[in-house]
Amino acid sequence: MTRYQALKVLAASLKDELCVVSLGGIQNEWFNARPAPRGASLYMMALGCHIPVALGVALALPHRQVLCLETDGSVLMNMGVLATLANRQPKNLSVFVFDNEMYECNGGMPSHTSGVLDLAGMAHGAGMPDARSVFSEGEMREAVDEALTSGRHHFIVAKIEPGTEEGLPNKLTDGIEDKYLFVRYLEESENVVVLPGLTGEAGQPERGRKR
Amino acid sequence: MKEGCADLVIEGLKEAGVSIVCTLPESYLKQVFVKVSRDPEFEHVPVTNEGEGASIAAGVWLTGKRAALIMENSGLRVATESLARLGMTHGIPVVMLMSYRGDVGEEQWYGIPHGITMEPLLQTLRIPYVIVRKAEEIKRAIGNAYKTADSSKYHVAVVFSGEIVQ
Numbered sequence: 001m002t003r004y005q006a007l008k009v010l011a012a013s014l015k016d017e018l019c020v021v022s023l024g025g026i027q028n029e030w031f032n033a034r035p036a037p038r039g040a041s042l043y044m045m046a047l048g049c050h051i052p053v054a055l056g057v058a059l060a061l062p063h064r065q066v067l068c069l070e071t072d073g074s075v076l077m078n079m080g081v082l083a084t085l086a087n088r089q090p091k092n093l094s095v096f097v098f099d100n101e102m103y104e105c106n107g108g109m110p111s112h113t114s115g116v117l118d119l120a121g122m123a124h125g126a127g128m129p130d131a132r133s134v135f136s137e138g139e140m141r142e143a144v145d146e147a148l149t150s151g152r153h154h155f156i157v158a159k160i161e162p163g164t165e166e167g168l169p170n171k172l173t174d175g176i177e178d179k180y181l182f183v184r185y186l187e188e189s190e191n192v193v194v195l196p197g198l199t200g201e202a203g204q205p206e207r208g209r210k211r
Numbered sequence: 212m213k214e215g216c217a218d219l220v221i222e223g224l225k226e227a228g229v230s231i232v233c234t235l236p237e238s239y240l241k242q243v244f245v246k247v248s249r250d251p252e253f254e255h256v257p258v259t260n261e262g263e264g265a266s267i268a269a270g271v272w273l274t275g276k277r278a279a280l281i282m283e284n285s286g287l288r289v290a291t292e293s294l295a296r297l298g299m300t301h302g303i304p305v306v307m308l309m310s311y312r313g314d315v316g317e318e319q320w321y322g323i324p325h326g327i328t329m330e331p332l333l334q335t336l337r338i339p340y341v342i343v344r345k346a347e348e349i350k351r352a353i354g355n356a357y358k359t360a361d362s363s364k365y366h367v368a369v370v371f372s373g374e375i376v377q
Contacts, residue, residue, distance in 0.1 A: 020270070042273070046296035049266040052258075053297075056270020056278065059231055059254060080259030084267075088256070175300040183273055194275035196361075207361060208228060208275045 001137055003098050004165035006158045007033040007069075009140045010096065013148055016040060016189060018064060018182075020054035022071040023047065024105045025164035026098055030069060031171040039185025043171065043178045048078035051095055055085060058093035061190070065092050065148065072099040072113045079122070086127035089153035096147075097157045099133075104162055123155040131155040187211065216346050216375040217242035220308065221250065223353030229277045230254060233264035237283035239310035239376040244281065261286030262293035265366075269303040277306075277357060284309045284370065285325040287332050294336060294366055304360040304367070308353070311342060311372035318377075329370070338366045344373030 003026060011034035019041040021030050027043050034041060042057075044050055054068035075081075075097055085095070101114035113119060123131035130152060134140045140158055147154040173181065183194045196206040212220070220243050224232065231254045232247045248255050258264040264280040271278035282290075287309065297303045312319075313326020333340050339359060343352045349371075356367040 044296075045300050046266070046293065048262060049269070049293050049296055052263045052266030053270040053273075056231070056267040056272075057274055058270075059256065059267070060271045060274040060276045060278075078260070078263055081263050083259050084256070084263060176302045179273070179301045179303055186274060190274070192275045194273065207277065 001135065001140065001158070001160055002163060002165070003100065003158075003160045004029045004033065005137055006098065006140050006160055009137055010067075010069075010144050013144050017067055017148075018042070018057060018061075018186075019067045019069055020044060020050050020057065021069045022050045022074045022098075024071055024073070026069060026071060028168055028171050029165050032165075032168045037185060039181040039188075042182040043173075043175070045175055047074045050074055051081045051085065052078070054093060054095070055081070055088070055090065058090045059088075062090070062092055064190075066090075066094075067147075068093070068095045070095055070097045072097060072101065072111045072119065073103050075119065076112055082123055082126040085153075085155070086123070089128060091151055091153060094147040094154040094156065097155075098160055099157050100160050100162050102162060104164070108162070120155065120157040123157075128153065128155045131157075133157040133159055135159050212240050212242050212371065212376045213346070214242055216349060217246055219346060219349040220353065221246050223350035224279055225252060226350065227277060227354050227357040229279050229357075231256060231268070231271045231276065231278040233258050233267050233278065233280045235259075235261055235264060235282050235286055237310055239283070239312065240281060240308075240371065243308075247281070261290035265290045265293045265297060265305045265307070268305045269297045272303055272305070272360075279306055279308055281308045283325065284312055284329040287329060287368075291332065291336065294338070298336070298338075298366050302364040304363065304365050306356045306360050307366065307368045309368060309370055310376055311370045314372045316373070316377055333368055336366070338368055339363075340368035340370055342370045342372055344375060346375055349375070
């Protein structure tokens with residue numbers, strides 16, 4: 001299973017779910033696999049931050065389904081978050097780790113998951129009973145369906161072949177614009193003020209108010 | 212921290228509209244951690260390191276709600292990479308409340324390095340900060356930190372020192 005195949009399986013099942021997306025080749029592939037709603041995906045360049053950012057979004061919006069599209073290199077940088085995640089397991093948050101066992105976009109050096117390390121096993125050991133690895137599009141489809149319908153937290157490691165889909169249009173936005181697109185989408189879909197802008201009353205923070 | 216000062220921190224957070232608080236325990240502010248953990252108005256999220264706490268708080272900010280990260284100032288060193296990515300790469304702010312270990316008056320040898328590194332690191336990261344040493348300054352400092360974080364879309368630190376913590 002390539003990463004793009006796995007991402008297309010996931011994208012085909014989504015509606016308005018919020019996604020926090022890790023860095024590397026996954027960004028452009030997800031941008032193409034799930035072009036709309038564009039603002040529902042927050043593209044981040046922040047190794048080790050993606051799962052905790054998704055956790056923050058999920059805790060703040062418990063009625064909203066949140067997905068983290070993580071990578072092996074990024075989760076390896078902050079394994080501590082597995083402990084925090086395991087102790088909370090928000091029902092509205094599922095983590096998908098797309099594991100190609102290497103740091104592909106900067107030369108292909110192997111990551112620790114190319115050895116004996118089993119990320120799903122570590123998550124399971126941390127206390128996430130549904131943690132598992134998937135190896136095919138069929139298994140990925142089953143895992144996605146379960147994650148989106150079971151009402152439980154899921155931690156799924158998608159073992160993928162190396163390689164990045166070629167010939168796809170490029171995402172042209174930077175990290176600041178990606179932030180604004182996500183925030184504006186949240187304001188619209190949640191009917192809430194995140195950025196009061198120029199219309200706020202002086203000295204009266206309007207963040208969090210209904211629009 | 213003195214009990215009454217810890218109450219002022221809690222009041223300041225509530226008046227700023229904070230609903231989610233990430234913490235990594237530390238001795239100067241231990242009364243604050245206890246109060247946060249027992250207060251049903253806060254969702255208390257203990258974290259394993261300050262970079263993780265900053266990232267959770269950043270995720271909360273994106274939704275229009277407010278979060279705080281309460282920590283020792285040594286945690287700034289741990290959180291530096293996450294803070295640079297969140298703040299500089301993405302413009303997502305985090306408000307940090309931290310103790311000033313290593314300030315003049317520090318009695319423990321192991322606290323000294325935290326004082327040496329904190330202010331230069333905050334300045335390197337271009338994080339505005341206010342050092343609070345008087346009880347009457349606590350609530351205003353916390354309220355101002357959230358105003359500046361929202362208007363600058365960048366991190367702000369409130370640092371507690373002097374008679375209120377020692």
